[in-house]
Amino acid sequence: MTKITETIDARKRRARKIQAGLHKLYPDAGCALEHADPLELLIATILSAQSTDETVNKVTPVLFKRFKSPRAIVNAPADTIEGIIHSTGFFRQKAKSIQGACRKIVDEFSGDVPGNMDDLLTLPGVARKTANVVLGTAFGKNEGFVVDTHIGRLATRMHLTWSSRDAKDAVKIERDLMELFARKEWTFLGHALIQHGRRVCSARKPQCDKCTLADQCPSAGSFEADKSTRTSKRTPATR
Ligand code: SF4
Numbered sequence: 001m002t003k004i005t006e007t008i009d010a011r012k013r014r015a016r017k018i019q020a021g022l023h024k025l026y027p028d029a030g031c032a033l034e035h036a037d038p039l040e041l042l043i044a045t046i047l048s049a050q051s052t053d054e055t056v057n058k059v060t061p062v063l064f065k066r067f068k069s070p071r072a073i074v075n076a077p078a079d080t081i082e083g084i085i086h087s088t089g090f091f092r093q094k095a096k097s098i099q100g101a102c103r104k105i106v107d108e109f110s111g112d113v114p115g116n117m118d119d120l121l122t123l124p125g126v127a128r129k130t131a132n133v134v135l136g137t138a139f140g141k142n143e144g145f146v147v148d149t150h151i152g153r154l155a156t157r158m159h160l161t162w163s164s165r166d167a168k169d170a171v172k173i174e175r176d177l178m179e180l181f182a183r184k185e186w187t188f189l190g191h192a193l194i195q196h197g198r199r200v201c202s203a204r205k206p207q208c209d210k211c212t213l214a215d216q217c218p219s220a221g222s223f224e225a226d227k228s229t230r231t232s233k234r235t236p237a238t239r
Pocket residue numbers: 157158200201202206207208209211212213214217218219220221223
C-alpha cells in the first residue's frame with residue numbers, strides 16, 4: 001500500500017501509471033451529454049448538476065428543438081423552460097441560470113458561447129466545473145480539470161489530492177490534479193475517471209477486487225463506505 005506521506009515525485013510516478021491504466025480501460029472516454037455545439041453543451045452541463053446524464057439527454061432534445069438560439073431561450077416564458085427541464089431537479093434555479101447565461105451571451109458575446117475561462121465564469125450558473133466541461137469538450141482546450149462528485153471521490157481514494165478527506169474542496173482537488181497530470185491529459189482523464197467512478201469505484205460499493213487500478217490505489221482492499229460521499233449536498237451550487 002502506498003503511504004499518504006509519499007513524495008510529490010512518487011505521487012507523480014503513480015499518477016502516470018493510473019493515467020496509463022485509464023487509457024487502457026477507457027480508450028474512447030468522452031462526454032456523455034449529447035450536444036451539437038457549445039451552447040447545447042453549456043446548457044446540458046448546467047442541467048446535469050444533481051441529475052444524471054440520462055435524464056439530461058432526455059430533456060435537452062425537447063428544449064433545443066423548441067428553442068434554437070440563445071435569444072429564443074431568453075425570450076421564452078420562464079415557466080415553459082421550467083416545465084421542460086423539471087425532471088432534472090432544481091428546475092427554477094436552473095431555468096434562471098440558463099436564461100441568465102443566454103442573456104449575457106446575447107448581450108455581451110454576440111450570441112456565441114465564449115471560449116475562455118474568464119468570460120465563461122461571468123455567465124450566471126457557471127463555475128469552474130461547467131467551464132472546464134465546455135472548454136475541454138466543445139473547444140478542445142485543456143484549461144482545467146473537471147471535478148464532479150465522481151472525480152472528487154476517486155481523487156481522494158486514490159490519494160491524487162492533498163486535500164485528504166475533504167472531497168468537497170473541488171478547487172483544491174482540481175489544483176492538485178492539474179499538478180499531477182500533463183495538461184494535454186486533463187480533459188480525457190476527467191471523462192475516464194467519471195467512467196471508472198460509475199463502473200467500478202462507486203460511492204457505496206467500490207469493487208476493489210475487480211479494479212485494475214488497485215495496485216496504484218492506497219485505498220484498495222481497505223475500503224469501508226466513504227462517509228464523506230454519503231452526505232449529498234442537495235444544491236446545484238457545485239457547478
Ligand atoms: S482500488 Fe478500490 S478504491 Fe481504489 S480506485 Fe479501485 S475501486 Fe476505487
